[in-house]
Amino acid sequence: MPTIKDVAREAGVSVGTVSRYLNGAVLKEQNQRRIDAAVARLGYRRNALARSMKTGRSMLVGVIVPALSNMFSMRVIEGVEHALEGRGFSVLVADSGGDAVREREKVALLRERMADGLVLMPSGGAARAILRAAGKMPVALIDREMDERCFDSVLVKNEAGAYRMVRAAIADGARRLGMIAGPETVQTARERRAGFLRALAECRLAPVTIVPGDYTVEGGKAGMSALLDAGVDAVFAANHELTVGALSLRDPRAANVRVLGFDGMELGDLCGERLTSLNQPMEEMGRAAAGLLLARIERPDAPIQSLRLPL
Amino acid sequence: MPTIKDVAREAGVSVGTVSRYLNGAVLKEQNQRRIDAAVARLGYRRNALARSMKTGRSMLVGVIVPALSNMFSMRVIEGVEHALEGRGFSVLVADSGGDAVREREKVALLRERMADGLVLMPSGGAARAILRAAGKMPVALIDREMDERCFDSVLVKNEAGAYRMVRAAIADGARRLGMIAGPETVQTARERRAGFLRALAECRLAPVTIVPGDYTVEGGKAGMSALLDAGVDAVFAANHELTVGALSLRDPRAANVRVLGFDGMELGDLCGERLTSLNQPMEEMGRAAAGLLLARIERPDAPIQSLRLPL
DNA sequence: TTGAAAGCGGTACCAG
DNA sequence: CTGGTACCGCTTTCAA
Numbered sequence: 001m002p003t004i005k006d007v008a009r010e011a012g013v014s015v016g017t018v019s020r021y022l023n024g025a026v027l028k029e030q031n032q033r034r035i036d037a038a039v040a041r042l043g044y045r046r047n048a049l050a051r052s053m054k055t056g057r058s059m060l061v062g063v064i065v066p067a068l069s070n071m072f073s074m075r076v077i078e079g080v081e082h083a084l085e086g087r088g089f090s091v092l093v094a095d096s097g098g099d100a101v102r103e104r105e106k107v108a109l110l111r112e113r114m115a116d117g118l119v120l121m122p123s124g125g126a127a128r129a130i131l132r133a134a135g136k137m138p139v140a141l142i143d144r145e146m147d148e149r150c151f152d153s154v155l156v157k158n159e160a161g162a163y164r165m166v167r168a169a170i171a172d173g174a175r176r177l178g179m180i181a182g183p184e185t186v187q188t189a190r191e192r193r194a195g196f197l198r199a200l201a202e203c204r205l206a207p208v209t210i211v212p213g214d215y216t217v218e219g220g221k222a223g224m225s226a227l228l229d230a231g232v233d234a235v236f237a238a239n240h241e242l243t244v245g246a247l248s249l250r251d252p253r254a255a256n257v258r259v260l261g262f263d264g265m266e267l268g269d270l271c272g273e274r275l276t277s278l279n280q281p282m283e284e285m286g287r288a289a290a291g292l293l294l295a296r297i298e299r300p301d302a303p304i305q306s307l308r309l310p311l
Numbered sequence: 312m313p314t315i316k317d318v319a320r321e322a323g324v325s326v327g328t329v330s331r332y333l334n335g336a337v338l339k340e341q342n343q344r345r346i347d348a349a350v351a352r353l354g355y356r357r358n359a360l361a362r363s364m365k366t367g368r369s370m371l372v373g374v375i376v377p378a379l380s381n382m383f384s385m386r387v388i389e390g391v392e393h394a395l396e397g398r399g400f401s402v403l404v405a406d407s408g409g410d411a412v413r414e415r416e417k418v419a420l421l422r423e424r425m426a427d428g429l430v431l432m433p434s435g436g437a438a439r440a441i442l443r444a445a446g447k448m449p450v451a452l453i454d455r456e457m458d459e460r461c462f463d464s465v466l467v468k469n470e471a472g473a474y475r476m477v478r479a480a481i482a483d484g485a486r487r488l489g490m491i492a493g494p495e496t497v498q499t500a501r502e503r504r505a506g507f508l509r510a511l512a513e514c515r516l517a518p519v520t521i522v523p524g525d526y527t528v529e530g531g532k533a534g535m536s537a538l539l540d541a542g543v544d545a546v547f548a549a550n551h552e553l554t555v556g557a558l559s560l561r562d563p564r565a566a567n568v569r570v571l572g573f574d575g576m577e578l579g580d581l582c583g584e585r586l587t588s589l590n591q592p593m594e595e596m597g598r599a600a601a602g603l604l605l606a607r608i609e610r611p612d613a614p615i616q617s618l619r620l621p622l
Numbered sequence: 623t624t625g626a627a628a629g630c631g632g633t634a635c636c637a638g
Numbered sequence: 639c640t641g642g643t644a645c646c647g648c649t650t651t652c653a654a
Contacts, residue, residue, distance in 0.1 A: 001446070001447075043446075045419065045422060045423050046423060047423065047425065048423040048424045048425065049360055049363050049364050049369065049424065049425050050364055052360050053358075053360050053361060053364060058360065060403075067389075068385055068388055068389040068392060069382070069385045069386045069388075069389045069594070070385075073385075074379060074380050074381075074384075074385040075380050077379055077404065078378075078379040078380045078406065081379060081404065081405070081406055082406070085405070085406070090403050090405070090420065090424065091403065091404055091405070092371075092401050092402065092403055092404075093388065093392065093402055093403075093404050094392070094396070094401070094402070095389065095392055095393070095396075108356065109401065111356060112356050112357060112358065112359040113359045113360065113401065114358065114359065114360050135312070135354075136312075244581070247581055248581045267581065270555070270558055270559045270578070270581050270582060283380070
């Protein structure tokens with residue numbers, strides 16, 4: 001691996017000159033040529049590590065999610081990557097497994113690597129711990145806020161979205177509605193639930209049941225099964241996995257039950273009229289988080305922002 | 312951010328001593344205590360950049376895929392991450408967009424970052440170009456081999472898998488079979504096609520049609536539509552996206568056509584008996600690729616390996 | 623415009 | 639076992 005020194009020697013100029021040129025400075029025509037030639041001849045590429053070390057910027061951004069192979073995570077990661085790659089940043093991914101301890105470890109690891117920022121989909125709710133592990137490294141939260149307003153964040157209007165979808169279903173004839181909800185500990189899950197309840201309340205309906213669903217396909221199946229037993233005519237599933245689960249339960253009674261899904265995605269095509277779904281703009285959320293991060297890297301002391309994307 | 316020097320001063324020992332201790336050496340009890348105390352007091356974390364610079368190992372592994380928001384990519388990335396995180400490596404992801412030029416750029420970028428290795432799902436077939444961009448950085452290919460046997464690789468037994476699934480369908484009564492195939496340029500697509508053809512040939516059947524499908528959901532729909540026109544009774548879709556497309560086409564004639572899908576995943580539950588699917592062990596493939604990479608990092612000159620995982 | 627040199631934060635070698 | 643120090647490859651003053 002040739003270094004900048006080799007290039008300098010080969011071109012007959014000093015390292016400083018090469019460095020400046022490589023960073024955009026203009027120099028005497030002749031020297032430029034020589035350096036270009038030397039770079040080409042040697043196949044020189046600059047060492048990003050050494051560079052980062054001097055500049056203090058690693059051009060690395062981390063993304064920590066509870067699980068990598070999950071529609072939502074993957075789209076968010078894609079959004080972050082697309083928003084950042086043009087700016088010279090690379091994306092480091094890590095999987096917290098939904099565990100707060102591992103999550104903190106990963107955050108600390110990113111700090112050791114001098115990541116310039118971090119997009120986090122937090123597992124737990126320990127803002128202070130994350131803050132400590134992150135140090136001065138900017139953090140943007142996705143799909144979650146934290147009690148203390150100490151991080152930028154991007155979410156969608158969960159309550160309003162859920163409300164609207166449920167209202168539409170009621171307008172469409174649904175009367176016995178049930179919900180497969182996400183974990184109480186998850187803010188967005190609570191918001192979706194709130195939207196569901198408000199829609200019902202405004203129509204003077206009571207929910208048939210709300211079953212907890214832990215955001216897994218299995219949970220969706222189990223929930224659907226329970227709701228069918230309860231005799232619902234419509235089911236609101238609070239996220240993608242629950243929606244998949246609800247739709248994949250094989251039960252003859254399911255045929256007449258409409259499913260309202262959060263992030264049903266392309267499932268609509270597969271299942272036809274049974275499903276109405278509300279899709280979060282996941283990639284957009286990733287892009288937005290990246291944007292918040294960049295902004296904060298520029299101005300660390302700007303006021304905290306919490307974005308609510310429309311649904 | 313405190314440095315190792317601060318720790319040394321605080322603990323009243325030399326930097327060398329601190330460094331050694333942090334890397335596992337044993338020293339005088341008293342000094343260990345002092346260092347531990349200093350580290351805790353200062354909240355010291357070592358700088359991975361500086362460390363990498365000296366050791367020449369970045370503990371970074373890149374994964375380049377044609378598209379991040381794709382089940383297969385994500386599972387593979389997950390596998391790589393899980394296999395590597397325990398060993399202290401972090402995973403850098405990049406999206407080539409299926410474009411050979413961008414791909415080479417990303418490879419070069421990873422080299423600039425001194426990545427210790429690279430898992431690549433190549434877009435094109437230009438082994439030489441990749442080799443050049445990668446320099447001495449080890450590369451493990453996923454789901455593809457290259458003409459010159461210059462990279463380790465992990466694939467599944469595509470031909471055999473396709474063959475088996477198609478034979479089973481024929482045994483089950485299928486007689487007019489069609490296929491929505493992947494791009495001719497993609498090795499695995501050719502293998503799956505070969506398996507399909509062999510199964511038919513052995514049963515003295517001719518394929519009704521093979522339509523090209525470019526591995527997208529849209530392609531799957533279009534292909535399915537064409538095959539229905541041709542009057543098939545079974546369709547083999549060569550990857551996940553094509554399978555989704557085939558299944559989601561709304562056409563009454565589709566009801567009696569069985570779909571054989573590569574990587575149908577959880578679609579089976581959603582679509583019931585229409586679908587038979589063969590799922591690649593994606594995460595396992597990622598793990599295997601990571602393993603190959605680690606092995607090669609250890610012994611750069613070991614013979615090239617091409618793994619074929621069973622289906 | 624250019625060259626020389628001082629680090630960035632570690633590691634590893636060499637004496638002691 | 640420990641301290642001192644050269645150096646990894648680059649950027650960035652500071653003079654010339």
